[in-house]
Amino acid sequence: MTHVNTGRRRRATLAAFPTVHRLMRPVLLAALLSLASAAGAAEWQALPMVAPAPADNPTTxxxxxxxxxxxxxxxxxxxxxxxxxxxxxxxxxxxxxxxxxxxxxxxxxxxxxxxxxxxxxxxxxxxxxxxxxxxxxxxxxxxxxxxxxxxxxxxxxxxxxxxxxxxxxxxxxxxxxxxxxxxxxxxxxxxxxRTLITPDSAYDRYARGDKSALSAQQRRGMQAFADVGCTACHSGPNFSGPALPQGTGFFQKFPTYTNNPYVARYRLLDDGGRATVTGKPEDQNLWRVPGLRNLVYTAPYFHNGLVQTLPEAVKVMASTQLDKQLDDAQAADIAAFLESLTGPFPAQSMPQLPPTPGDMLH
Amino acid sequence: MTHVNTGRRRRATLAAFPTVHRLMRPVLLAALLSLASAAGAAEWQALPMVAPAPADNPTTxxxxxxxxxxxxxxxxxxxxxxxxxxxxxxxxxxxxxxxxxxxxxxxxxxxxxxxxxxxxxxxxxxxxxxxxxxxxxxxxxxxxxxxxxxxxxxxxxxxxxxxxxxxxxxxxxxxxxxxxxxxxxxxxxxxxxRTLITPDSAYDRYARGDKSALSAQQRRGMQAFADVGCTACHSGPNFSGPALPQGTGFFQKFPTYTNNPYVARYRLLDDGGRATVTGKPEDQNLWRVPGLRNLVYTAPYFHNGLVQTLPEAVKVMASTQLDKQLDDAQAADIAAFLESLTGPFPAQSMPQLPPTPGDMLH
Structure with a gap:
């Protein structure tokens, strides 16, 4: 599987400009740069109302x-x-x-x-x-x-x-x-x-034009999220990186900076990440960039679930990925912005499952 | 807790005539006999469309x-x-x-x-x-x-x-x-x-007057269910016994007859039943009479889940409780009748649960 690794971070940009993994094929490279550039033009994007589906498995x-x-x-x-x-x-x-x-x-x-x-x-x-x-x-x-x-x-x-x-x-x-x-x-x-999507958060309403959908603190946090550089990786409507061809992974190294107390405290080097799948040294501590929606619901955070609160998760990321030490107020503002990415979850009916044969034993 | 034990079974009756446990208080006895008699008057009863609720916890x-x-x-x-x-x-x-x-x-x-x-x-x-x-x-x-x-x-x-x-x-x-x-x-x-009830099965439609709701085999099985004597205990609209004051248990001994191969095969004497709660010798192998609805879904059967099919469960009960050995055709007829007690389950919306604090650890 091909993958992208931005390597170093750049400050204060809404676009993701991935430098390309050395194994990346030239044809994919051209496609990616074009996509990344297109993503850069749009700033705050609302989630599409329908999730994309592959041609051989349309959603019905x-x-x-x-x-x-x-x-x-x-x-x-x-x-x-x-x-x-x-x-x-x-x-x-x-x-x-x-x-x-x-x-x-x-x-x-x-x-x-x-x-x-x-x-x-x-x-x-x-x-x-x-x-x-x-x-x-x-x-x-x-x-x-x-x-x-x-x-x-x-x-x-x-x-x-x-x-x-x-x-x-x-x-x-x-x-x-x-x-x-x-x-x-x-x-x-x-x-x-593909039906499990949440395109109507306060953030999405803001991005679609309702400027009253976010509080003053959330708008401050939104600006800080961009200024600090979070958007270098957490871009696009799902905050999980640029749109790439289906199956092309958007990977990043985590932690990038290790001169901070978080790496040891939260055991961030204990899991090799992508290298545990590929066995390649260059994939050590590479991770697929996750989305940032509905974080209010998904504590505890990170691949090992060792970080319990959202402001702490924000501080850890700023320090380990951007070498920036946020104070409590900055972290609270960014957390407030991230909370605006919450739900609502679509109403669902409960499925009814067919009965089990009596001789189907577990 | 008071309880009722019918002791021996009687043949071919739609009513439950419980003989009363020796500790039963006289006032309750009178009430029970009156209720049992009332249940005898009605034959095949449909499930109420609303479940009863105690006065201090009305369903809202x-x-x-x-x-x-x-x-x-x-x-x-x-x-x-x-x-x-x-x-x-x-x-x-x-x-x-x-x-x-x-x-x-x-x-x-x-x-x-x-x-x-x-x-x-x-x-x-x-x-x-x-x-x-x-x-x-x-x-x-x-x-x-x-x-x-x-x-x-x-x-x-x-x-x-x-x-x-x-x-x-x-x-x-x-x-x-x-x-x-x-x-x-x-x-x-x-x-x-109390909202989880299934009052619209084929049997219920039959009991409410739609005589076409049951197949010929199901009607044969219904008659056999009464003739064999199953209704002595499995009476009332839920087939779990007569209506009793809330909290009054309708208990029966199981197995009653032990001169059959089923007792050993399905280890029916291994669990003391009610005696495991009360410690009383007279409660040995007493069980609360279960309802018989939705059995299509609830295999495997009995308190230990060792019986896998419905016809086999019917044979076991006839033999151990009524000392009657049913042939395959009789058991199939009664099983077909019991299948008419199935659902439909009410449509339900999926609940949405509030989020977990990040520091609530499991």
Whole structure:
């Protein structure tokens, strides 16, 4: 997988001007620079009202409904107790409010569950960017031994096949000759996740022209967010970087500056990030840039969930990424701005799941 | 807690004629016999469209909404991973499709999770009837070490207090001076549970006069259900026994007859039932009579979840409770009738839960 690494940060720019990873192919480079430049022209962008979808998996109501059913179905886990929704609680912040997640048999995961809200707008999925799409991401946790714990994806598929009530939903979603398989399960879940967006926050209303949507403190924080340089990486409508071709990761090194107390306090060098996937030394401590929406709901913060409050998270980022030490007032202003990126979450009906055969044991 | 034990079974009667436990007070006896007689007059009763509620906890939309939020809130568990809904999945059959439940840290419970659908119509709560009301039941799993695992109820209350977004909901439900405490939490959850009823099954439509609602096999099974004697205990609109004063348990011995292969095969004498609560020898193997609705969803069956199919469950009950050995056709007919007691489940909106403070650690 290709990826972008901006390397050093530049001050006070709303655009992301990524320097390009040395392995980047020239054709992609041209596309990226053009996109980055286009992103620079727009300043504060509202979230689109509809999430983009790949050409081979357009979002339809039938597919999103099936995806919602599967997203809440604990039978996709070995014990029948853990669903996608267990760690990505869409009745709240789309995560699980734990430092790291807890899967089957009470096992602990190694990283903080990222929110599923607006994941459709991320460049790639997982903290280390190891999945290029929501479709590929959806297959991961099912077979992760400390998440949903299925020994093989085929066993999860077999469960869904044996639940007789599912087939009509797959056929409505994918056509009369559709089969239940790993791809159709993943595509339905991804289609549902593309409906999990929050385009009507106070920030979005401001960006669309309602200048009264933000408080004076939030507008101060917004300016500080740009002036301090946060927008060098947290750009675009999802604050997760520039628009890139689907599957192209927008990665950054974290921490960049280590001459501060935070690196040790929050163990920021303990996890190799992207290097744990690629094994490449140049990927050490590279991370996919996360979005910044709905942070009110997603504490504790960062890949290890060790930072508990938003003002502290702001100070850590300014210090480790921009070598700037913010005072309490500056951090509070930026946190107030970030709070304006909150919800509302769309109203959802509860899915109804088909019954389990009595001899399907967990 | 008082309870009723019919002791021996009588054949072919639609009414329950409980012989009364020797500790039963005379005043209650008179009331019970009158009720049992009244139940005998009506034959096949549809479920009421509204569940009864105690005078001190009337069901209101505001209370039911708060109760739904709490019912789905995993923060009531020690790890932040288990909610009421985890073992009582109202997106499906109101239980967890496991032989016995799995709580925090993957611990196994000792009994099959009873469905929450129509629990409002049960005489008392839990398999052993140890809670006289839904309100008292709601407090149990929160502090059960192998369920939600809170060391003390006060810690769960403290969590709900620290989630600032909850207080307005408690005030709307219980008045402007309401506080968040164990009782208000339990009363809200109970109020929500009283909305979880399924009064529009094919059986109910039949009982209300639509004689075409049941198939020929289902009507055959209905007659067999009465003729074999199942209605001696499984009477009333919920098939869980006669209407009794709130908190009065309708208990039966199970197994009654032990001269059959099922007792050993399904380990029916391994759990002392009500005696595990009271310690009284006369309560050995007494159980609160469960309802029979939505069995299509609630496999595997019985208090230990060891019986996987509905026809087998019918055969086991006929043999152990009525000393009758049903053939496959009879069991299939009765199972077909019981399937007519299925849903539909009411449409529900998904609750939205208030955010977690970043320093609330699990």
């Amino acid at each position: 109501p039938e597919k999103a409904l099936l995806g919602k059913m599967l997203f809440f179905d604990t039978r996709l886990s070995s014990t029948g107790t853990v669903a996608c929704a267990s760690c990505h609680n869409v009745m709240e912040g789309g995560d699980d409010h734990r430092p790291t997640s807890m899967g089957v048999h009470g096992q602990l995961g190694g990283r903080n569950a990222p929110t599923v809200w607006n994941a459709a707008f991320l460049s790639v999925q997982f903290w280390d960017g190891r999945a290029p799409s929501l479709e590929e991401q959806a297959k991961g946790p099912i077979v992760n031994p400390s998440e949903m714990g299925m020994p093989k994806m085929e066993l999860a598929v077999d469960r869904m096949r044996r639940i007789g009530g599912y087939l009509p939903y797959f056929r409505r979603a994918f056509g009369a000759s559709a089969t239940i398989d790993a791809d159709s399960i993943a595509r339905a879940i991804a289609a549902y996740e | 939309p505001e209370k039911a909404l708060l109760g739904k939020m709490l019912f789905f809130d995993t923060r009531l568990s020690s790890t932040g991973t288990v909610a009421c809904a985890s073992c009582h999945n109202v997106m499906e059959g109101g239980d967890d499709h496991r032989p016995t439940s799995m709580g925090v840290h993957g611990q196994l419970g000792g009994r099959n999770a009873p469905t929450v659908w129509n629990a409002a119509f049960l005489s008392v709560q839990f398999w052993d009837g140890r809670a006289p009301s839904l309100e008292e039941q709601a407090k149990g799993p929160i502090v059960n070490p192998s369920e939600m695992g809170m060391p003390k109820m006060e810690l769960a209350v403290d969590r709900m207090r620290r989630i600032g977004g909850y207080l307005p909901y408690f005030r709307r439900a219980f008045g402007a001076s309401a506080t968040i405490d164990a009782d208000s939490i339990a009363r809200a959850i109970a109020a929500y549970e």
